Amino acid sequence: xxxxxxxxxxxxxxxxxxxxxxxxxxxxxxxxxxxxxxxxxxxxxxxxxxxxxxxxxxxxxxxxxxxxxxxxxxxxxxxxxxxxxxxxxxxxxxxxxxxxxxxxxxxxxxxxxxxxxxxxxxxxxxxxxxxxxxxxxxxxxxxxxxxxxxxxxxxxxxxxxxxxxxxxxxxxxxxxxxxxxxxxxxxxxxxxxxxxxxxxxxxxxxxxxxxxxxxxxxxxxxxxxxxxxxxxxxxxxxxxxxxxxxxxxxxxxxxxxxxxxxxxxxxxxxxxxxxxxxxxxxxxxxxxxxxxxxxxxxxxxxxxxxxxxxxxxxxxxxxxxxxxxxxxxxxxxxxxxxxxxxxxxxxxxxxxxxxxx
Ligand code: SF4
Ligand code: SF4
Numbered sequence: 001x002x003x004x005x006x007x008x009x010x011x012x013x014x015x016x017x018x019x020x021x022x023x024x025x026x027x028x029x030x031x032x033x034x035x036x037x038x039x040x041x042x043x044x045x046x047x048x049x050x051x052x053x054x055x056x057x058x059x060x061x062x063x064x065x066x067x068x069x070x071x072x073x074x075x076x077x078x079x080x081x082x083x084x085x086x087x088x089x090x091x092x093x094x095x096x097x098x099x100x101x102x103x104x105x106x107x108x109x110x111x112x113x114x115x116x117x118x119x120x121x122x123x124x125x126x127x128x129x130x131x132x133x134x135x136x137x138x139x140x141x142x143x144x145x146x147x148x149x150x151x152x153x154x155x156x157x158x159x160x161x162x163x164x165x166x167x168x169x170x171x172x173x174x175x176x177x178x179x180x181x182x183x184x185x186x187x188x189x190x191x192x193x194x195x196x197x198x199x200x201x202x203x204x205x206x207x208x209x210x211x212x213x214x215x216x217x218x219x220x221x222x223x224x225x226x227x228x229x230x231x232x233x234x235x236x237x238x239x240x241x242x243x244x245x246x247x248x249x250x251x252x253x254x255x256x257x258x259x260x261x262x263x264x265x266x267x268x269x270x271x272x273x274x275x276x277x278x279x280x281x282x283x284x285x286x287x288x289x290x291x292x293x294x295x296x297x298x299x300x301x302x303x304x305x306x307x308x309x310x311x312x313x314x315x316x317x318x319x320x321x322x323x324x325x326x327x328x329x330x331x332x333x334x335x336x337x338x339x340x341x342x343x344x345x346x347x348x349x350x351x352x353x354x355x356x357x
Pocket of ligand 1: 191195196197198199200201202203217218234235236237238239240
């Protein structure tokens with residue numbers, strides 16, 4: 001049977017209360033709210049955006065659906081886990097301050113923010129199950145201590161996975177720092193000495209001091225590199241590369257397996273709302289305002305994370321007018337996360353799009 005994906009057209013230029021109404025409509029249509037019981041801890045997984053980033057989901061767009069969730073339980077909270085890279089979201093204090101500065105306060109949203117893997121990212125649980133790439137997932141404790149999960153996702157392209165949508169929000173976003181490290185450990189960027197201008201920018205951003213000076217260029221020490229991908233994004237000269245096919249494929253498959261163990265935990269009490277608004281080449285970890293790679297499309301919601309991401313990618317490609325805007329930024333086959341997700345039972349790529357008015 002086809003999974004239902006609900007779709008409502010929307011654009012960032014609409015008034016915030018109109019967007020909040022549309023997001024609520026899409027959220028209610030998928031039926032998750034009917035499954036939330038009084039007293040349930042409901043984790044609303046989101047990315048609060050980095051300092052200087054402007055693409056993140058605005059708290060005002062979420063007020064309608066959060067109000068509906070609060071009618072079901074008083075235990076809803078917005079959440080994210082700490083990042084692997086050293087920035088403004090790598091410990092809970094900086095992370096909370098950043099969330100507040102982007103407007104995610106109880107006064108605006110009606111719910112608190114809880115950083116899911118604790119003060120410095122050590123609070124985790126480790127569900128196990130046999131999978132092709134991973135034996136377990138190191139997941140932020142507050143996620144797995146919850147009874148319901150709503151993934152609120154700003155859809156973007158991504159330097160390592162090509163697509164950052166519901167599967168990425170659940171698989172990478174719910175992982176503790178150790179879980180993120182585990183997933184990234186399969187990626188190994190290299191410096192092309194001929195293209196390197198020796199500007200040292202990558203060395204400044206590398207969280208592990210894994211980039212060292214060589215004769216006229218830099219090199220990456222594989223033993224120190226954790227595969228976080230920061231250097232790939234900051235090199236303006238394209239001198240740092242991954243083996244896209246190999247490295248990205250393995251990363252995407254790990255991502256899907258991490259997502260699967262989170263999804264399985266909620267036993268039907270998980271839902272996904274994807275915002276195809278201000279879709280950018282890179283994710284919201286970027287400390288800058290980015291241009292759209294496609295015109296705003298709208299909001300999608302589904303109980304099936306694979307179906308909602310497949311519908312998301314299909315709509316982006318369709319609006320790209322024959323070219324895939326996601327592949328225009330980084331030529332990565334993003335479909336690997338969907339294919340592996342389908343293979344392991346995370347969801348279906350076969351969906352029915354239901355347009356809401
Ligand atoms: S940022 Fe790029 S060009 Fe600059 S040192 Fe690093 S690899 Fe070389
Ligand atoms: S070399 Fe690049 S991928 Fe490796 S740890 Fe440093 S920034 Fe991250």
